[in-house]
Amino acid sequence: MLKLPPISLYIHIPWCIKKCGYCDFYSYVSKEIIPEAEYIKNLLKDLEKDLKLIYTRKINNIFIGGGTPSLLHNESIKNLIKGIKKRTQLSKFSEITIESNPKLIEYKNFRNYKKSGINRFSLGIQTFNSNLLKKIERTYNKKEAIKAIKEIKKINNNFNIDIMYGLPDQSLNNVLSDLKNTVKYNPTHISWYQLTIEPNTSFYAKNLHLPDENIIFKMFNQGEKFLKKSGYIKYEISSYMKSNYKCQHNLNYWNFGDYIGIGCGAHGKITKINGDIIRTVKNKNINEFIKGKYLNTKQLILEKDKPFEYFMNTFRLHQPVYKKHFQERTNISISDIQNNINKALQKEYLIENKDSWETTKKGKIFLNSLLKIFLN
Template identity: 45%
Template sequence: MINSHKGDENALHTSIKTLRLPPVALYIHIPWCVQKCPYCDFNSHGQKQSTLPEAEYVSHLLDDLTEDAKLIGSRLVHSIFIGGGTPSLFSPEAIDRLLTGVRQRVNLAHDAEITLEANPGTVESGRFNGFAKAGVNRISIGVQSFQQEKLERLGRIHDEQQALNAAGYARNAGLNSFNLDLMHGLPEQSIDDALFDLRQGIAQQPPHLSWYQLTIEPNTQFHSKPPTLPEDDILWDIQEQGHDILTAAGYQQYEISGYSLAGQQCRHNLNYWRFGDYLGIGCGAHGKVTLPDCGQIIRTVKVKHPKGYMDLTRSYLHQRHNVQDDELPFEFFMNRLRLLEPCPKQEFTDFTGLLLTAQSQLMANLNTALTKGLLAETDTHWQVTPLGRRYLNSLLEMLV
């Protein structure tokens, strides 16, 4: 159900907090894929490319943005991420119309990072060049593996050669950067298999690599029929040896699953993890916006299913939630502690409006994390330790 905004005034705190405005990003969700992967818990729907409602959906996205843009006024948007689903199913012409409409509705930075997710099985050279001409300056390619057996087990529609081709297209499309998504801890995967994929990925010379472990999520095919995954000691060996290989190749780890060459971190993801603001438009998209006039942080969720989202008789907004004071500490640290960089303590107060010294339970929890060696601190910063990175979920649970 859509939460009415009429009661928002009653939900505000009696004293308005002073909140520092963080940078703003824009997330755009395109929900269609050729087919649903068995491990995927994202909001995606299988549909043939020939029947995609491109023009209609772009119109709805822009109408959605027209409403959301009111939340940020003239604030500068520093990055755009077009995710899915498989956004590369849309034509370069549709992406051009979309980005043109975005520029007409928000104050977009002249050097904004604009990323589009792509599946190697849905692109060719001309398509990447067309996306670049439309304004996309960064492509994220969902490779996952370079081994046919593993690709088939993951339900991917591409093969090894298509993955290699896609990386080549990205290198030659005049982009500022591109990312390869690689997954490890795959069903019955050996250490050698995982490191082969990683070395193949590095050989494609991507400025950025997302290298993350497969996890079994609820409401997926793998959850209902779990595959046999590597044992924990194998997973740890993969992570340790893979990290060494990436480091030797010049990649710097800057977040739990993000590696990049110097200066090539994903600015959009950095904004998420630094507790920045972002508008979310499209089916099921989430947003987080700071409203300084009322000292409030809100979260928004859009209608999830394409049919409901494109129903002209209803709002795009499914839910709007005022984030309460007791939720803010966990929300802040859940994002900020994904990053390996030190976290300025002042940002906690600046971006939540809460005084750290007034949060007695949080202070006790932080001290526990420090005692256990999961967190380190100076007078001005916190930083996750190597042990804390290994047991990040346990660290976050301490801060609830």
């Protein structure tokens, strides 16, 4: 029986100081004054349209991403959160996260962010090595990165640090040094992941001197051991937490939950009462967006694609995937995918229990191969 999943809200702020060479998120550099008030007004109108699709469900958490949301003044964030609360039912203990650029952290602004309702901050540090920061085209240095962390710690205990490995000319010692610097400041959450170069980025056309696969594997193995020894629990492919500090917004994605996406280029996923699941993509043109043209595409997920979409998210988690959960979120019978499950079992990617499936160590390493089994 279909059970409507919990729902989150993602808000996209598209502006950046500078577009990083590896970034494939929708963003652009603003050379003029950002039309903050106009954009916030239209974000809330965009939200109003999508709220009609979710019936009476409460919003469980909010994530303000980008781009660089911390470019916005505190008054804009205040009006945004106030407007959302006026229009929606927020869960009592909603996690509200904002992504932040270390170059833009000012104590006064961020203290006001917290007063507006922000209770979790996410810092995109990437590396503490100033030379490597230049190579990946970040706009700050090690000293500024550390200052940003210290400022955030004064304001809020709950914060995430993003760190990458596999950077151009990065050594194993560089990686371990980054992780030591990270845990030194005791973040509640660490997102630690490998740099990947996507086709639609400026780095894709460059001849970057990236570490080879053997070095990458050593970085991954030794880094994981260090994080575990430092008291961080791995609960997803690239996410590590202190006890009870999972990122609730991302956890909703990985559990195939629903989410409204508002703002330029934002993506959404919404389950309807009849079991249909639709994906929305918002207009990427800022000028059209602030004229009220919000929706770009709305597409139905086909029945044959639902298992792949579901497992693409849930197999990322380091926990069992329950059969009942699969049926609730997809409205598909287990018997309809049993042949695919059997193939995954034969290849030793999965273990099947009475009520659940679990990815094996081999399945985690070859996750893409595992997912292809469910791809129609």
